[in-house]
Amino acid sequence: MDDLQELYREVILDHNRRPRNFGELKDANRVIEGVNPLCGDKMTLYVKVADGKVQDISFKGTGCAISVASSSLMTERVKGATLPATLELFDKVHDLLTGAHSHEPEDLDKLAALGGVREYPTRVKCASLAWHALKAAIADDPADKVTTE
Amino acid sequence: MTPRSAELAKPALRRDFATLRDDFPALHQFVHGKPLAYLDNAASSQAPNAVHEAMTQQHRLNHANVHRGVHALSERATKAFEGAREKVRRYISAESNEEIIFTRGTTEAINLVASSLGGVRLRQGDEVLITWMEHHSNIVPWQLLCERTGARLVVAPIDDHGALDVAQFEAKLTERTKIVAIAHVSNALGTVNPVAALTAAAHRAGAIVLIDGAQAMPHLRVDVRGLDCDFYAFSAHKMFGPTGVGVLYGKRSLLASMPPYQGGGDMILTVTFERSTYNALPYKFEAGTPNITGVVGLGAAIDYLERLDFAAVAAHEATLLEYATARLTADVPGVRLIGTAAHKAGVLSFVIDGIHAHDLGTIVDREGVAAHEATLLEYATARLTADVPGVRLIGTAAHKAGVLSFVIDGIHAHDLGTIVDREGVAIRTGHHCAMPVMDRYGVPATARASFAFYNNQSDVDRLIAGLQRAVEIFRG
Numbered sequence: 001m002d003d004l005q006e007l008y009r010e011v012i013l014d015h016n017r018r019p020r021n022f023g024e025l026k027d028a029n030r031v032i033e034g035v036n037p038l039c040g041d042k043m044t045l046y047v048k049v050a051d052g053k054v055q056d057i058s059f060k061g062t063g064c065a066i067s068v069a070s071s072s073l074m075t076e077r078v079k080g081a082t083l084p085a086t087l088e089l090f091d092k093v094h095d096l097l098t099g100a101h102s103h104e105p106e107d108l109d110k111l112a113a114l115g116g117v118r119e120y121p122t123r124v125k126c127a128s129l130a131w132h133a134l135k136a137a138i139a140d141d142p143a144d145k146v147t148t149e
Numbered sequence: 150m151t152p153r154s155a156e157l158a159k160p161a162l163r164r165d166f167a168t169l170r171d172d173f174p175a176l177h178q179f180v181h182g183k184p185l186a187y188l189d190n191a192a193s194s195q196a197p198n199a200v201h202e203a204m205t206q207q208h209r210l211n212h213a214n215v216h217r218g219v220h221a222l223s224e225r226a227t228k229a230f231e232g233a234r235e236k237v238r239r240y241i242s243a244e245s246n247e248e249i250i251f252t253r254g255t256t257e258a259i260n261l262v263a264s265s266l267g268g269v270r271l272r273q274g275d276e277v278l279i280t281w282m283e284h285h286s287n288i289v290p291w292q293l294l295c296e297r298t299g300a301r302l303v304v305a306p307i308d309d310h311g312a313l314d315v316a317q318f319e320a321k322l323t324e325r326t327k328i329v330a331i332a333h334v335s336n337a338l339g340t341v342n343p344v345a346a347l348t349a350a351a352h353r354a355g356a357i358v359l360i361d362g363a364q365a366m367p368h369l370r371v372d373v374r375g376l377d378c379d380f381y382a383f384s385a386h387k388m389f390g391p392t393g394v395g396v397l398y399g400k401r402s403l404l405a406s407m408p409p410y411q412g413g414g415d416m417i418l419t420v421t422f423e424r425s426t427y428n429a430l431p432y433k434f435e436a437g438t439p440n441i442t443g444v445v446g447l448g449a450a451i452d453y454l455e456r457l458d459f460a461a462v463a464a465h466e467a468t469l470l471e472y473a474t475a476r477l478t479a480d481v482p483g484v485r486l487i488g489t490a491a492h493k494a495g496v497l498s499f500v501i502d503g504i505h506a507h508d509l510g511t512i513v514d515r516e517g518v519a520a521h522e523a524t525l526l527e528y529a530t531a532r533l534t535a536d537v538p539g540v541r542l543i544g545t546a547a548h549k550a551g552v553l554s555f556v557i558d559g560i561h562a563h564d565l566g567t568i569v570d571r572e573g574v575a576i577r578t579g580h581h582c583a584m585p586v587m588d589r590y591g592v593p594a595t596a597r598a599s600f601a602f603y604n605n606q607s608d609v610d611r612l613i614a615g616l617q618r619a620v621e622i623f624r625g
Contacts, residue, residue, distance in 0.1 A: 003181075004571050008564075008622050017559075038579065041593060062593045064561035065623070120567060 007116035007123075008065065011073070016065035021075035025058040034061075034133035036125055036148045041067055045133040054078050054086055054138065064126050066117060071130035073111055083138050090135050097127050170603045172197040172453075183573025186608040191336050191599030192577050193386045194367055196450065200390055203449035207442045214438055216415060230441050233448030234431075240451045241381065242372040243398055247430035250397040250404070251439050255363040256286040258382035258397035259330070261434060262359055263290035265407040267328065270357065273299035276325045278356070280318065280342070281307045281589055282335040285582040287361045291330060300327070307589065311338035311543070318347060322354035329356045333365035337554055337583040337597065338543065339526075341369070345376050352377070357403070363387055363395075367601060373398050385443060389601075390450035394443030397434070404430050411436040457602065525600045529553050529609045537616045538624075543590050554581075554595045557616070560623045562594040568622065569615030576612065 025046035034043045043061030047054060057079050059071045074093075078086050093111060094100070099118040117127045125148040136143040170176055175195040178185050187195060207229060213222035215230045237249050252258040271277070277291045281304055288302075295302045303326070305318035313331075322329070329351040333344050348358045359380040365371055366388040373381045380403075384395040399407075409416055409427055413436030418426040427433045530553060533540050539558035557565065566578035577597045580587045587593060598612055 004568055004618070004622060007567070013623065062561075064563040066564070068561075123563070123567060126563065 003119060007120060009113045009116060011110050011113040012065060012069040012116070015069035015072040019059075019068050019072040021058040021072065021079070023058055023060055025056055028056070028058075030137040030142050032133050032137045032143060033145045034129045034147070035145065036063075036067070036129050038125065038148065041126075041129070043067065043071055043130060043133065045071075045130065045137055047134070047137045049083070049138055053080060053082050055080070057134075059130065063129075064123075066114075066123055066126040067129055070114055070127040073114065074130050074134060077109075077111060078134065086138060087135070090131055093131055094128070097124050167605070169457075170605065172199070173603055174198060174201070176603060180573045180575070181571045183571075183611075186574040186604075186611040188598040188600065188604065188608060188612060189575045189577045190367065190601040190604070191339075191364060191387070191581075191597065193392065194389050194601050195603070196389050196391065196446070197453050199453050200446045200449045204391060204442050204446040207445040212442075215441055216432070226441055229445045229448070230439070233444045233451075236448045236451045237396055240455065241398060242374050244374065245401055248398055248401050248404065250399065250431045250434045251444055252382075252395045252397050253393055253440070254384040254386070254395035255361060255382045256290075256395075258380075258395055259287055259359065259361065260290045261397055261410045262380050262382075262399070263294045265410045265434075266357065266403070267291075267294040267298065269406075269408065270327050271295075271298040271300040274325065275300040275327045276303045276323070277301070277328045277330065278303045278305060278318070278321055278326050278351075279330050280305045280313050280332065282311065282313065282338055282340060282342075282583065282586055283330070283332055284336050284361065284363070285584070286363075287330050287332060288585070291328070301325075304585075307338075307340075307586075311335065311340045313340070313342055313347075315343065315347070319350050322350060322356065324355065326351070326354050326356045328359065330359045330361065332361045332363075333371070334362075334368060335583075335586075336364045337581040337586045337595070339364075339553065339599075341365075344378065348376055348378050379403055385447040385450060388447075388450055389453060391443045391446040394440045394447050396447075401430065404434070409436070410434055413437040415439075525604055525606070525609060526553060528606060529598060529600075529612065532609060532613045533616070536613055538620060540616070543592065543595050553598045553600075555597075556592050556595050557620065560619055562596045564623070565596045565616065565619050568619040569612065572611065572615040572618060574608075574611050574615045 024044075025048060028046035028048050030045075030047040030049055032045050032047075034045060035041070041061070041063040043059055043063060046058045046060075048056040057075045059075060061071075063071075078089065081089070092108060093114065096108065096112070096115050097117055114127050117123045129146075129148050132146045132148070136146045173195045176185060176187055207226070211222055211225040211229060213220070213226045215223065215227040217223060231246075234246050234249050234251070237243075238246050243249060250258070250261070252261060267277075271294065275298070277295060277300055279287060279291060279302065291302055294300065303321050305321055306314045308314055329347070331342055331344060331347055334341050344360050348360070351358045357379045359382065360376065360378045362371060362381050362383040364387065366383045371381065379400050381398040382395065386392040386394075412425075415438070416428050416433050416436040418428050530542065533542065533553070533555060537557065539560075541556050541558065543554040543556060556562065562578035566576060569576055577599070579594050581595070581597060587595070
């Protein structure tokens with residue numbers, strides 16, 4: 001597997017082609033816009049937070065394969081998760097993307113595919129945008145906008 | 150266009166431009182294990198050895214401040230610095246060195262005019278006219294000025310090919326229009342605007358004209374008196390010089406009437422706490438120690454560009470033209486040459502019946518350098534269209550500089566950028582500091598390959614191979 005195949009793994013390409021949980025979520029109680037000023041990409045994250053859980057989640061927007069796949073994989077994974085578990089997952093993914101640990105964190109399952117960006121410093125923000133949006137959305141004092149800068 | 154006609158440039162380019170390429174050390178390196186194909190010249194072009202040497206010499210032996218010291222080093226630095234000013238003046242055919250102001254770049258040059266002239270010229274209800282294809286640096290300074298003065302920013306539209314709608318532009322020129330600010334060449338589309346005619350129209354309406362020449366300088370020989378513009382702004386790093394230095398050309402009478410832009414050393418004659426008097430042009434607009442080494446580097450870049458204009462380039466152009474004409478006529482079915490009498494002037498215009506909706510086929514009259522770029526552009530356009538499935542070109546105006554902006558269905562520009570980078574090919578992806586242009590064509594970003602005279606056919610072939618790799622990865 002060469003560098004590029006490491007970045008564009010099949011699961012990434014699949015989620016880019018057919019993003020899961022794509023579209024507006026009518027009964028969302030947290031809506032946040034994520035912007036990557038470097039590329040002009042924008043995504044909107046819709047979250048329904050209830051009973052200490054991410055009851056439902058969806059996203060909309062345009063972006064590169066890495067950013068769309070990251071959003072798609074994220075929504076798939078955190079739907080139904082408790083807020084503490086979601087925050088814990090954020091930290092693990094953050095470490096994965098930035099290469100904070102030499103090995104890939106455990107339990108990431110499909111999300112491990114995002115680890116390919118570590119070798120592409122200019123692309124880390126593409127993968128992290130959705131996650132920062134999620135973290136801000138479920139915070140006690142939710143923001144309505146995050147940027148990667 | 151078919152790959153057959155794309156072959157047209159091969160022998161001429163390799164023979165004539167191969168040696169020039171050796172002058173650019175940055176082009177001879179490996180990136181990700183692949184030889185570099187540098188196609189991001191519209192962002193920053195590479196500098197030839199002569200520029201590196203002039204700057205090194207300035208740094209190592211002549212490093213001193215200008216205009217002040219009476220010692221030998223300061224005199225040498227001043228001579229090199231002012232010598233570069235004279236080179237710039239001659240190169241763009243300005244009347245006087247007083248009209249050449251060194252800035253940090255095009256952006257600062259535009260901000261200087263917006264701040265200094267705009268402040269005294271604009272009143273509530275006045276208008277500043279720009280075009281839809283402007284770089285952010287020729288939008289935002291005017292927006293800020295309008296906010297400050299209550300003036301209005303008016304935008305002339307562009308058509309589906311990326312050409313300015315000249316009729317609309319002229320219709321928007323009224324007695325309220327005080328300043329017109331237009332790109333000579335669009336950075337995102339490559340469109341070359343008819344700036345002389347636009348300037349004349351703006352002058353008839355009584356407006357002052359600033360031309361953003363950042364993208365024009367590496368492609369065209371600019372004559373500011375011929376254009377009759379009031380201001381012309383450009384950057385060294387897009388014309389084979391260093392970053393951090395640019396030029397504002399301004400007509401002397403206008404510059405003389407304008408208040409200073411920044412205050413500081415070098416721009417004054419006398420200072421007391423009550424009041425200061427200002428230095429003569431151009432120093433009135435050059436507060437503080439300038440980028441001396443950068444200016445020297447710009448001077449060396451101009452020396453290099455001047456050298457390109459000699460007989461070899463003209464011969465190259467003639468050869469290329471002859472070869473292109475022969476191949477087009479012989480090998481491209483349905484080709485129709487228009488204006489064959491213009492051959493001596495270096496113009497080859499043609500259409501290909503029934504093959505193209507847009508005009509891939511105009512090789513424009515420019516110097517040999519540009520003819521080379523036009524040919525490369527043509528070749529790259531042809532290969533993209535023929536060999537990369539799903540590609541869509543953005544910006545197909547008839548008169549274009551060496552910029553190729555495109556998107557590929559289903560693959561985001563950033564993914565393309567990353568993939569071709571791993572193949573050693575440097576292109577720019579994103580909005581190119583021209584978000585309104587992206588909005589106009591309904592895309593979030595494009596991939597942009599931009600050419601300089603040192604590019605060759607192999608660079609184009611490598612780009613195509615990289616894009617094919619991207620298509621293979623994404624489509625399986």
